[in-house]
Amino acid sequence: FFVCVVILASSVLSVLGVALCAAEIVHQTKPGKTETLNCGITGASKWLRGSDLLHSVHPGTGMPLRGKGEIVQRSRMKQGRNLEISRITPQDAGLFTCSGNRQEEHHRLVVSSASVSPSARLEVGSEATLQCEVSGLPQGAAVEWVRPGGGQRHRTSRLQLSSVALTDAGSWECVFSVGGKTLNETVTLQVTVMKRAYEVVPVKNCDAVWKVMNDFRHN
Incomplete structure (x- = not known):
């Protein structure tokens, strides 16, 4: 009975852990802007976009490692664990993951x-x-x-x-x-509202106007 309780408690914690990891931090930005994704994991050393590596730090040597792709050229790790992306395009949008110390944190970038x-x-x-x-x-x-x-x-x-x-x-x-x-x-x-193409103006000498109109009509 005691063993079953331990297994059950462990399973519950595991489920809770997965739920916490699944939560996403949402970032909204516009094309051409710069956005920083702040990772809340102490000692985070890797950033992925989807399953593609963007930036990481080698755990043994501490040397920076970079992935491939156009977004890698416009991004960098700041303060050791945050990801800064400049000149953002709609193609940059999607799910990003920072990880370290056996933890993951998910960020969704909406452009x-x-x-x-x-x-x-x-x-x-x-x-x-x-x-x-x-x-x-x-x-x-x-x-x-x-x-x-x-x-x-x-x-x-x-x-x-x-x-x-x-x-x-x-x-x-x-x-x-x-x-x-x-x-x-x-x-x-x-x-x-569109203005009229003509304008009504007062006329002082009506006889002169009628004369001009009659002359025009007979010509």
């Missing part, structure tokens, strides 16, 4: 941006496309556009406005959830 075409300054009746680019989301994660004021939601990353109205003006949010956190990108639309 996002939002835009409006042809422009964020629009006229009533014109067309516009709202585009939300998000890389690094886990499989099945949804991307939505939310109207100004938190109204109607559109479950798509690309939203077409076929006839812009004054009620479309304001901040549109692109929202998505990762690891229990809700992240967003925002674009602001400015909508104006």
